[in-house]
């Protein structure tokens with residue numbers, strides 16, 4: 001008998017399954033809104049100019065690829081700290097942030113989850129209902145029991161904030177709460193600053209452990225604006241986790257550039273935490289890869305390239321917002337009587353369209369418009385060429 005004879009077939013990743021179906025679709029008008037990727041107005045994955053320039057500079061003086069330190073490139077980690085907390089912020093100046101370069105935002109979450117499992121083995125994890133589907137899988141795989149807090153209110157087309165607060169208020173001390181720092185995936189609905197204040201208050205009063213997932217910094221209202229949520233947790237005197245992803249903001253999906261930052265009480269504590277994070281890394285993948293981290297560090301560390309990045313990120317943000325408006329206008333023009341203006345009050349790359357599973361299946365099968373069965377559509381994949389077809393198709397279902 002084979003060692004593997006009892007191994008069960010795992011379910012397919014829903015998004016990858018959708019991509020396969022999309023690739024096989026012969027409809028010439030097909031549009032993939034299932035992915036979590038930003039495409040430009042030509043439907044192409046952009047290679048940012050700032051990245052191109054940083055890489056050209058690197059190629060002028062090519063370097064050998066030695067091992068990086070376990071926690072990654074020091075200049076990269078420092079740039080992440082400055083971006084997340086503010087270069088002149090108290091946490092950065094006092095040295096009480098432990099940051100490691102991670103394999104994308106996912107890697108940051110995973111290193112944090114593994115560390116937390118050793119630190120608080122019996123803690124429960126709460127994620128938003130709904131959440132990025134990998135949150136549940138990742139924390140479950142790290143050994144945690146994962147529950148949810150209320151988030152999306154379909155009838156209201158917004159956030160069930162009372163439900164969310166009630167869930168947090170009812171959580172046991174030490175519960176790990178995964179929060180989307182900005183651009184909630186999949187719904188596109190973010191808390192208001194005043195609501196964040198209330199969440200911070202409950203998290204503090206109930207002694208919960210916040211884990212902020214910041215996968216879209218700069219896609220909401222701006223780099224500093226989106227980072228302001230972090231400042232609220234700092235101001236409340238909390239210690240917490242932040243995962244960072246540069247996949248979207250640098251369009252460097254395949255380079256796997258991200259980070260984990262842990263805000264500690266003081267510098268000495270941060271040194272101890274960092275030493276433990278390094279064990280998680282060393283025993284898992286030893287140390288991070290060089291290229292993506294070097295590119296991001298070069299861009300963030302050079303005033304000219306940094307300004308170019310901010311400009312390019314701003315253009316992506318503005319284009320997504322313009323597409324949201326075009327979608328609302330286009331649906332109206334295509335004869336949709338329902339008020340769809342909620343799409344412009346959502347933020348980030350995604351929209352919970354409110355369409356049912358049946359409607360999403362019809363969109364796919366009859367019109368070649370692909371979104372997830374939950375009704376999530378990636379508005380960052382809309383462009384001036386596909387928007388009319390998308391609007392007409394939605395109007396028909």
Ligand code: PLP
Pocket residue numbers: 036103104105106107132180185213215244245246247253257258
């Ligand atoms: N967190 C959220 C909420 C995301 O949407 C994503 C990517 O889709 C990630 C984390 C992971 O990002 P990365 O591709 O950098 O691992």
